[in-house]
Amino acid sequence: MSIQTVLGKDGVRLALQRYGDGSPLVLVHGTGGSAARWAPVVNGLQSQFGIYALDRRGRGQSGDSSEYAIQREFEDVVSVIDSVGPAHVLGHSYGGICALEAALQTPHVRKLILYEPPIPVEGMAIYPPGLIERLEQMIAAGERDKAATAFMQEVVRMPTRELETLRASPVWSGRVAAAHTLARELRAHEHYRFEPERFARLNNPTLLLLGSDSPDFFKAAIEVLNTALPNSRLVVLPDQRHNAMDVAPELFVREVLAFLREDSQSRPGQFAPTN
Numbered sequence: 609m610s611i612q613t614v615l616g617k618d619g620v621r622l623a624l625q626r627y628g629d630g631s632p633l634v635l636v637h638g639t640g641g642s643a644a645r646w647a648p649v650v651n652g653l654q655s656q657f658g659i660y661a662l663d664r665r666g667r668g669q670s671g672d673s674s675e676y677a678i679q680r681e682f683e684d685v686v687s688v689i690d691s692v693g694p695a696h697v698l699g700h701s702y703g704g705i706c707a708l709e710a711a712l713q714t715p716h717v718r719k720l721i722l723y724e725p726p727i728p729v730e731g732m733a734i735y736p737p738g739l740i741e742r743l744e745q746m747i748a749a750g751e752r753d754k755a756a757t758a759f760m761q762e763v764v765r766m767p768t769r770e771l772e773t774l775r776a777s778p779v780w781s782g783r784v785a786a787a788h789t790l791a792r793e794l795r796a797h798e799h800y801r802f803e804p805e806r807f808a809r810l811n812n813p814t815l816l817l818l819g820s821d822s823p824d825f826f827k828a829a830i831e832v833l834n835t836a837l838p839n840s841r842l843v844v845l846p847d848q849r850h851n852a853m854d855v856a857p858e859l860f861v862r863e864v865l866a867f868l869r870e871d872s873q874s875r876p877g878q879f880a881p882t883n
Contacts, residue, residue: 611669612660614691617683623669624688625661628654631718632692633868635661636685638701639793640759642668642782645700649853652861657868660692664703667786678706678796685710694718696868701726701850702793705800708833711812721864723817724850727802727829734825735763735794743791752787756780759790764850765823774854804836814840815867817860819848826850841867 612624625643627650635653637645643661646653653659663670665684673680685706689695693716699707704725711717726734739762746755760766760774774780814837818830834842843863845852852860 614687616665616680616687618673618680620665620673620680620684621671622665622684622688623663624692625659625663627659627661628657630656630658632695633657633659634685634688634692634695634697634707635659636697636699636703636707637662637664638703639763640756640783640786640790641700641779642786644668644779644782646853647779648857649861649864652857653864656865657696658692660688660695662688664706666789668782676792676796678793678800681706682709682713686713689714689716697721698864699723699725700853702797705797708807711810712806717812719868720812720814721817721867722814722833723852724819724822724826725829725833726797726826727832728797728800729825729828729832732825732828734797739763740791740794740798743787743794747788747791752784755787755790756783759787763794766849766851770849770851770855802832802836804832807836808838810837811839813867813870815863816840816842817845817852817863818842819845819850819852821847822849843867 610626612626614622614624616622633653635646637643643663646661650659664681666672689697689710695716696719697707697717698721700723704722707720708722708725711720743755760771816830816834818827830842834840845859848856
């Protein structure tokens with residue numbers, strides 16, 4: 609593994625963990641994580657592709673800015689894709705929204721894989737009222753571990769046994785270090801609006817991954833997205849939730865590689881990038 613850097617549109621230094629050779633595959637992690645969250649599946653993926661695992665701004669080895677906006681995250685993914693692409697792009701959770709929006713801003717995306725992006729759906733609550741304020745209070749009090757735990761329990765809704773395993777793993781320290789990003793991303797998500805008509809011309813082949821046992825709001829989000837995208841396919845991962853990379857890495861890699869291997873001559877989507 610080596611580290612490669614790219615500058616975001618606003619000058620923030622973005623770090624990429626680089627593995628393998630071959631066609632580029634950009635990995636975009638979700639809230640609370642870092643590029644390290646892909647460790648269980650990197651070996652399987654790099655057997656076929658050159659991996660560029662992004663540390664999103666504010667965590668890992670990437671820099672940050674004094675003010676946060678979700679649009680900068682979209683631009684960050686575009687900067688990475690344009691620097692290494694054309695590329696396939698795999699986004700998980702909040703990183704899935706970033707990958708999806710980036711695909712509207714660059715013609716250099718080949719295929720998209722989106723694993724449970726939390727597209728807002730009317731009437732479906734993702735987290736309990738007051739959680740953002742409680743997370744902010746925990747961070748202000750220096751209770752970063754407590755904040756990271758609360759996020760996994762109340763947003764991801766990770767079962768207790770899986771959470772205990774995560775907390776005992778080497779990646780937990782990175783999640784604690786990134787705890788200050790939790791509230792800001794949840795606030796940004798509150799104001800994000802998914803407009804299906806904007807994606808009517810996004811013809812990139814897209815794989816939507818959903819855990820069969822995931823919370824209902826993820827299922828509703830995937831249904832909305834599958835309806836909106838003109839060239840999407842839904843695959844349900846049996847007996848999985850929001851973290852199949854961790855608990856079923858072989859299954860995850862198998863589905864990703866099967867999709868990416870189809871039509872190796874896939875070309876960037878034919879649409880005009882938006883500004």
